Amino acid sequence: xxxxxxxxxxxxxxxxxxxxxxxxxxxxxxxxxxxxxxxxxxxxxxxxxxxxxxxxxxxxxxxxxxxxxxxxxxxxxxxxxxxxxxxxxxxxxxxxxxxxxxxxxxxxx
Numbered sequence: 001x002x003x004x005x006x007x008x009x010x011x012x013x014x015x016x017x018x019x020x021x022x023x024x025x026x027x028x029x030x031x032x033x034x035x036x037x038x039x040x041x042x043x044x045x046x047x048x049x050x051x052x053x054x055x056x057x058x059x060x061x062x063x064x065x066x067x068x069x070x071x072x073x074x075x076x077x078x079x080x081x082x083x084x085x086x087x088x089x090x091x092x093x094x095x096x097x098x099x100x101x102x103x104x105x106x107x108x109x
Contacts, residue, residue, distance in 0.1 A: 045085065051078045 043049055054077050058069035 047078060047082060050081055051075075054078055054081075 051074070054069075054074050058067075058074060061067040061069065
């Protein structure tokens with residue numbers, strides 16, 4: 001009897017392996033689940049949520065202050081907020097990494 005070939009960790013079999021470990025049944029056995037409960041992100045990282053927040057702000061600003069924000073400007077602001085959030089998270093992550101290494105009591109390896 002020959003051993004089972006090593007399939008490695010590819011994008012195709014990674015989701016299947018996670019489901020097997022966690023005991024999650026796919027919604028359709030022949031298709032990858034489009035809303036995999038394992039592959040989630042925080043609500044503030046969603047461009048949809050940021051876009052809706054900008055739309056709400058523009059509606060309120062228009063109603064209360066008479067300011068009109070066109071869709072192109074809204075899209076630009078969403079892109080800028082997303083880029084800023086990504087840069088901030090990267091900066092914080094780098095800082096935590098450096099701080100953790102400086103505070104470590106044992107060598108790596």
